Amino acid sequence: MSAPDDLRSELAELARQARAWVEWVADSGVDELPRATEAPSAARQPVVEQPPVTAPSEDASPATQPPVAVAPRPPKQARAVTPKPAAPRRAAPSIDVPDTPAARAARLAELADEVSGCTKCGLHETRQNTVFGRGSPAAKLVFVSEGPGANEDAQGVPFVGKAGQLLDRMIAAMGYQRDEVYICNVVKCRPPRNRKPEPDEMAACLPYLHEQLALLEPQVIVCLGATGVEGLLGSSMGITRMRGTWKLYRGRIPLMPTFHPAYLLRQPEKKREVWDDLQQVMKRLGMDPKAKSQRSGEDGD
Ligand code: SF4
Numbered sequence: 001m002s003a004p005d006d007l008r009s010e011l012a013e014l015a016r017q018a019r020a021w022v023e024w025v026a027d028s029g030v031d032e033l034p035r036a037t038e039a040p041s042a043a044r045q046p047v048v049e050q051p052p053v054t055a056p057s058e059d060a061s062p063a064t065q066p067p068v069a070v071a072p073r074p075p076k077q078a079r080a081v082t083p084k085p086a087a088p089r090r091a092a093p094s095i096d097v098p099d100t101p102a103a104r105a106a107r108l109a110e111l112a113d114e115v116s117g118c119t120k121c122g123l124h125e126t127r128q129n130t131v132f133g134r135g136s137p138a139a140k141l142v143f144v145s146e147g148p149g150a151n152e153d154a155q156g157v158p159f160v161g162k163a164g165q166l167l168d169r170m171i172a173a174m175g176y177q178r179d180e181v182y183i184c185n186v187v188k189c190r191p192p193r194n195r196k197p198e199p200d201e202m203a204a205c206l207p208y209l210h211e212q213l214a215l216l217e218p219q220v221i222v223c224l225g226a227t228g229v230e231g232l233l234g235s236s237m238g239i240t241r242m243r244g245t246w247k248l249y250r251g252r253i254p255l256m257p258t259f260h261p262a263y264l265l266r267q268p269e270k271k272r273e274v275w276d277d278l279q280q281v282m283k284r285l286g287m288d289p290k291a292k293s294q295r296s297g298e299d300g301d
Contacts, residue, residue: 123189129156135182146227153190225260
């Protein structure tokens with residue numbers, strides 16, 4: 001290749017990368033580009049985040065801070081430039097993923113069978129059925145929620161109650177058939193009285209979810225409620241703050257947090273925000289959200 005051709009190729013690649021970045025920022029809801037001279041603000045935090053890690057806050061509570069006159073705190077700017085040691089990241093389990101779709105689907109079925117006999121945490125004592133997941137092993141879109149409820153425990157299938165019916169309508173409004181997507185939970189057994197799973201229960205069950213996701217290799221993950229994000233990314237931030245902003249699972253799969261359908265049954269006015277989040281997901285999947293907006297409005301969801 002001649003020198004001018006090399007230059008043209010390089011410029012084309014730079015342009016492609018710049019376009020991809022701008023599209024990514026636009027998809028994430030940032031309406032203007034960050035300026036290097038501006039101080040960072042909460043609204044301009046990086047939109048594409050690595051999985052956050054849990055670490056104690058550095059700021060002492062007001063009750064524990066020394067009196068200002070005795071020990072003034074160092075200027076904030078000095079603290080901002082002090083390099084911090086890297087916080088420990090949770091170890092990524094090594095997962096053997098078969099090469100072919102058929103072999104991955106077979107391993108998924110095998111894993112469901114393993115889960116059905118699991119006694120790794122106390123939740124097995126009160127379950128009627130394990131709830132592994134439902135949907136296509138070839139799904140591009142995976143929904144991750146917290147855990148089974150009473151109906152799911154009775155039937156062994158995720159999202160079969162009223163919240164499940166609402167989720168099905170949301171999926172249909174996106175233009176998908178119910179079984180074109182995949183739906184699963186952080187824990188596969190119902191926590192008693194539908195309480196949130198305890199950290200040790202989540203830790204025991206998460207390897208199943210990580211393997212499910214490795215086998216499915218979706219293009220996008222949607223977390224329904226905060227527990228899914230906590231399980232996958234280790235973030236304990238509230239769902240109200242997180243929803244609508246893209247995260248990354250394992251540094252490569254876009255993850256969109258949004259409200260849980262059960263919450264929407266109690267707070268139907270929040271459906272608009274969920275639909276905004278799902279429109280971002282549709283764009284990420286190469287679908288046309290505008291074409292579906294009318295349909296969503298007609299469905300009232
Ligand atoms: S919740 Fe998960 S780890 Fe606990 S018993 Fe059920 S399948 Fe096993």
